[in-house]
Amino acid sequence: MFTIIDNGRASPVDERAGTDLAKRAEAAGRPVAIDPVERVAYLGVTASDRARALSSLEAPDFTLPDLDGRLHSLSQHRGRKVLLVAYASW
Numbered sequence: 001m002f003t004i005i006d007n008g009r010a011s012p013v014d015e016r017a018g019t020d021l022a023k024r025a026e027a028a029g030r031p032v033a034i035d036p037v038e039r040v041a042y043l044g045v046t047a048s049d050r051a052r053a054l055s056s057l058e059a060p061d062f063t064l065p066d067l068d069g070r071l072h073s074l075s076q077h078r079g080r081k082v083l084l085v086a087y088a089s090w
Helices: 015-027 047-055
Strands: 004-007 010-015 032-035 040-043 063-065 071-073
Touching: 004 015, 004 032, 010 015, 032 063
Parallel strands: 004 040
Antiparallel strands: 004 010, 032 040, 063 071
16 A cells, blocks of 8 residues: 555555556646655645745744844834844854
8 A cells, every 4th residue: 555645634545546646746736755665655735836825824023133233023024025044053
C-alpha cells in the first residue's frame, strides 16, 4: 500500500494509483513530495491557491523600536510591503 496526503487527508491507495495521482497533481502545477521508502506522497496546492489564501491574511499589529529607539508599528505601514529583519544572539 501507498499513502497519499492530499488536502490534509491521508488515503491509502495501491502504488500504481498513488503514482498516477502524483503525476496528475504535478501536471496540474501542484508541488509533489514523494518518499518511496516510506511509501507516502504529499500533494501540495497550486501557487495560485497559495497566493489567494495569503492575500486574505493580515498580520497582527505589533510595535518595535528601531536602532535609535523610535517606535514603529506595523499598522503604520498597512497596505505596503514591509521587510522585517530579525536576529538573535544566544
